[in-house]
Amino acid sequence: CPVAKVLRENRIVDLMNHTLLVSHSGEEVAIADSAAPIIGRDGKRLGVVLVFRDVRDEKRLQEEHSRSEKLAAVGVLAGGIAHDFNNLLMGLQGSLDLIRISCQKYPEKTDVYLSKADRAIDRAVSLAKQLLTFAKGGAPVKGLEMTRLPALVKDSAEFILHGSQIKVEYEIGDNIWGVEIDAGQINQVVNNLVNNARQAMADVGIIIIKIENLKVVKGDYADVAPGAYVKVSIRDQGCGIDPGIMPRIFEPYFTTKEAGSGLGLATSYSIIVNHEGRIEVVSELSRGSIFSFILPAVETSIESCGVAVHEDRLPVEVATGRGRILLMDDEVMIREVVSEMLGIQGYEVVTVADGEAMLEVYRSSLAKGLNFQAVLMDLSIPGGMGGREAIKLLREIDPEVTAIVSSGYSQDPVMADFTAYGFDAMISKPYRLESLISVLGR
Known part of the structure; x- marks a missing residue:
């Protein structure tokens, strides 16, 4: 007891562990408590003062930090x-x-x-x-235009629920603000959350999707900055989530589904956090769950914006090309396959394994008057010079070179903001032939 300890030791006492107070409604409130003696002018102890401080936000931040680790x-x-x-x-x-x-x-x-x-x-x-x-290599690659979130959410939900008996009701606020997002990643989040709801409801019932503008002020949330946001809430009529597993639902590979991978919610959590947003869940057993996420927005209503679209499948008419392409990649298989792909379309391809070889070939070709239409560089070369380092030196040789960066993984933000690093375009692995030809033809 802190009071007894103060009376015994006549000094300020802090408890080592947080204490839980239970309210009349049964809510548990984590507090940090301390006690100190009250000393009169004559130096005598008049009493003891207790201080209780609400530390729920601190505990939540600690849990978030642990989850992030x-x-x-x-x-x-x-x-x-x-x-x-x-x-x-x-x-x-x-x-x-x-x-x-x-x-x-x-x-x-x-x-x-x-x-x-x-x-x-x-x-x-x-x-x-x-x-x-x-791995943070999936950092958001945001579009050049604002995205109209209601259209993206509707498309995603309808795609996932196709063939089920579930009905979707939308509650969409007026003049929803625009968001700068990686449309493909947010589409993935909506797919995961709607699919979660579908499985919880056994393909029967109603899912309510609400989209609204939200102004966050200081003190609303401890983990997001004040400002304008768009909030998406997905309410299901499923079985709800056991309170005992709630702290773990966003952990990778944690699943209660017999055939589940345990990646869906963890992926969604990481995507939203990487977008500087927030995701949370409220659930009640036998009544259902509400998954909500917020994304930073610009306080401008937009009537139409680009959203992610599905790629067409071959066979399609792929434009032929002409010119010389310099391909840099450390993987022999990729050099061989991409060289064949471009060769069939009419390009002459020169391949190298790393940045040093690329610079040597480019400098030598330039001296002979043999220009390259474009240089396609792998961003990361283990144990060698990758695209990020090579582009600076390549620009010194030829400031007008057309440089394209390619990667399937990187911890750098180059793919998300390639122009800031000196590249003219980017293409993510694995890519299709028509996508590569399209990038080369820009």
């Missing part, structure tokens, strides 16, 4: 796996494109099998993106 630990492993995985996918993706083009004379024999391979690659790419999110 766990995610960071997973990120170290996930980043390496995803990097190698994406390189393998790049080789496979390019090979499939080559097969499809070379076998167009016999589409009835090849198209079905190639389409199945495409779907398998799509699933693998989705997994790689989730792993990259933990």
